[in-house]
Amino acid sequence: MISSLSIKRAAADVGFDLCGITRCRHLDRNERFFREWLEAGHSANLDYLRNNLDKRFDPSALVEGARSVIVCAVSYKNAFSMGYDGDCRTKIASYACNRDYHKSIKQMLRQMFALLRETSPEMEGRLFVDSAPLLEKQLAVDAGLGWIGRQSLLVTPRFGTFVLLGEIVTTEEADSYDRPFDGSRCGECRRCIDACPNGAILPSHCIDASRCISCATVEGNDTADIRLNGWIFGCDECQSCCPYNRHTPMHGNAAFDPRFDPSSISSGEWLGMTEETFTARFAGTPLMRSGLERLQRNVRRNIPDD
């Protein structure tokens, strides 16, 4: 048994802004909903979402004997999160201006796990950052961190939607668990739905990936059918409009300081960039996942016709 207080202290010590603990359980409702979403064809070309469906809804299928999921969140809100000047045609989602969060958060979780094992050496578990089949947003709701907004993102009362998540699935029981977040605070608001340039936000809190700029620019092979609205990697439009982001603080963890200013790199500079320069300037950022060729394709798609 591990104390919930020591878990939360360790999370804060390594730089997380929020931490909640929930019991492992099979997420039946989410499984039904996700299968319907896949059947409806909304996953576009993101075929990997079909993998490991049996594990995705049950954390104990990922870690034998798992009892608890510790869900941590860190704010990354920066100077670019709330939008760019109207004529910017080289917009990049604000999370992607930083070091790749998979690396930063994995490192923080490793440090946290090591801290917890100092007092609970019997603790076993696995660390996850957006890369394993784990339904992290629902687990965050179960751990009391926030609710899932109409644009399908986690909304936290203190830090809004500009948060990144990491989890520890462990065999240990906690001495107390957090209450699931109660209901949604979206109320009558529909700003994210209205703000989406392609109408990609569907009813029941889900996204049509085939119409989403973020999916198309980061992982898609063809963006010809949708408006990119100046975005060349990701899209923050359904976040920057959210009233819960208006008064939230800027990130406080230096690991999430931006490494470059997207508005200072012109379309011409992108199109003339060599692979060597690209790697030298953006190594370690999420842009490497997409690659220069795809970014240049997106830049070309954003150049207005004469």
Ligand code: SF4
């Ligand atoms: S990321 Fe952009 S394109 Fe995708 S749902 Fe949000 S606003 Fe729409």
Ligand code: SF4
């Ligand atoms: S913009 Fe409005 S509807 Fe969308 S997540 Fe924020 S509060 Fe909810």
